[in-house]
Amino acid sequence: xxxxxxxxxxxxxxxxxxxxxxxxxxxxxxxxxxxxxxxxxxxxxxxxxxxxxxxxxxxxxxxxxxxxxxxxxxxxxxxxxxxxxxxxxxxxxxxxxxxxxxxxxxxxxxxxxxxxxxxxxxxxxxxxxxxxxxxxxxxxxxxxxxxxxxxxxxxxxxxxxxxxxxxxxxxxxxxxxxxxxxxxxxxxxxxxxxxxxxxxxxxxxxxxxxxxxxxxxxxxxxxxxxxxxxxxxxxxxxxxxxxxxxxxxxxxxxxxxxxxxxxxxxxxxxxxxxxxxxxxxxxxxxxxxxxxxxxxxxxxxxxxxxxxxxxxxxxxxxxxxxx
Numbered sequence: 001x002x003x004x005x006x007x008x009x010x011x012x013x014x015x016x017x018x019x020x021x022x023x024x025x026x027x028x029x030x031x032x033x034x035x036x037x038x039x040x041x042x043x044x045x046x047x048x049x050x051x052x053x054x055x056x057x058x059x060x061x062x063x064x065x066x067x068x069x070x071x072x073x074x075x076x077x078x079x080x081x082x083x084x085x086x087x088x089x090x091x092x093x094x095x096x097x098x099x100x101x102x103x104x105x106x107x108x109x110x111x112x113x114x115x116x117x118x119x120x121x122x123x124x125x126x127x128x129x130x131x132x133x134x135x136x137x138x139x140x141x142x143x144x145x146x147x148x149x150x151x152x153x154x155x156x157x158x159x160x161x162x163x164x165x166x167x168x169x170x171x172x173x174x175x176x177x178x179x180x181x182x183x184x185x186x187x188x189x190x191x192x193x194x195x196x197x198x199x200x201x202x203x204x205x206x207x208x209x210x211x212x213x214x215x216x217x218x219x220x221x222x223x224x225x226x227x228x229x230x231x232x233x234x235x236x237x238x239x240x241x242x243x244x245x246x247x248x249x250x251x252x253x254x255x256x257x258x259x260x261x262x263x264x265x266x267x268x269x270x271x272x273x274x275x276x277x278x279x280x281x282x283x284x285x286x287x288x289x290x291x292x293x294x295x296x297x298x299x300x301x302x303x304x305x306x307x308x309x310x311x312x313x314x315x316x317x318x319x320x321x322x323x
Contacts (some may be wrong), residue, residue: 011056056070145260161225173201233250
């Protein structure tokens with residue numbers, strides 16, 4: 001377990017050099033890969049051998065390396081791709097944040113307060129050049145999340161859906177694909193909306209989709225449903241109640257609040273949510289929640305938790321009804 005950091009860093013380095021992209025056309029020798037990546041052949045071989053030892057790539061009898069099912073998602077054009085997620089884990093800002101885990105446990109504050117003197121998202125807004133991998137990772141992961149969400153929930157019942165803090169619009173595009181009569185609004189911070197416009201993900205829905213910049217702490221567009229994927233876990237209850245309270249003001253009668261997040265399993269049960277909870281502690285200063293904590297949060301925000309819908313992925317759809 002202690003050596004897990006080494007494994008993660010090795011995979012991140014392989015992602016940085018685009019090894020999976022170079023192997024997409026077939027097996028290659030360390031010499032070929034070193035030439036393609038501008039690396040030292042012997043050092044690259046050691047990296048490849050280490051990653052192959054955990055099933056990421058495989059070393060063939062002739063000395064070449066080939067793709068494996070575990071390395072496939074490291075391709076840039078994989079759907080979904082985890083290449084940018086892997087690279088993000090060794091970005092300087094992410095490493096420095098996790099180095100502050102003891103301080104975060106002592107104080108209950110996210111690392112960005114100690115490192116930058118401000119909340120993480122404020123710092124990100126001021127340094128968009130530092131968060132390229134983060135933003136692309138969120139977009140890439142949305143492709144896998146979107147399929148699981150769409151498989152588990154029918155959005156055609158609504159007339160207008162707002163994807164709150166929806167990044168570049170990957171999930172909203174999938175929703176609009178599922179429901180041809182649905183109108184959608186992508187709502188996010190100004191610099192994110194700028195990125196969404198450049199990405200062009202929602203361009204084909206221009207006749208029934210709008211992009212709106214703003215702060216969900218101030219107000220949200222009115223709609224039949226507000227969808228929030230991996231947003232609520234970024235914040236503690238006081239901030240969440242403010243966000244969800246604005247949802248409550250904007251949701252039309254009979255509408256739905258749809259929070260897509262992990263639900264923390266019971267005592268001693270394994271679950272990614274319990275480790276992701278530490279990521280939330282260190283980075284934005286939020287938390288993963290149990291079912292009971294979601295019920296209490298919804299109730300404090302003017303909603304009743306109607307049901308928790310599992311998806312084929314690690315996340316659930318927590319559905320709330322305005323009361």
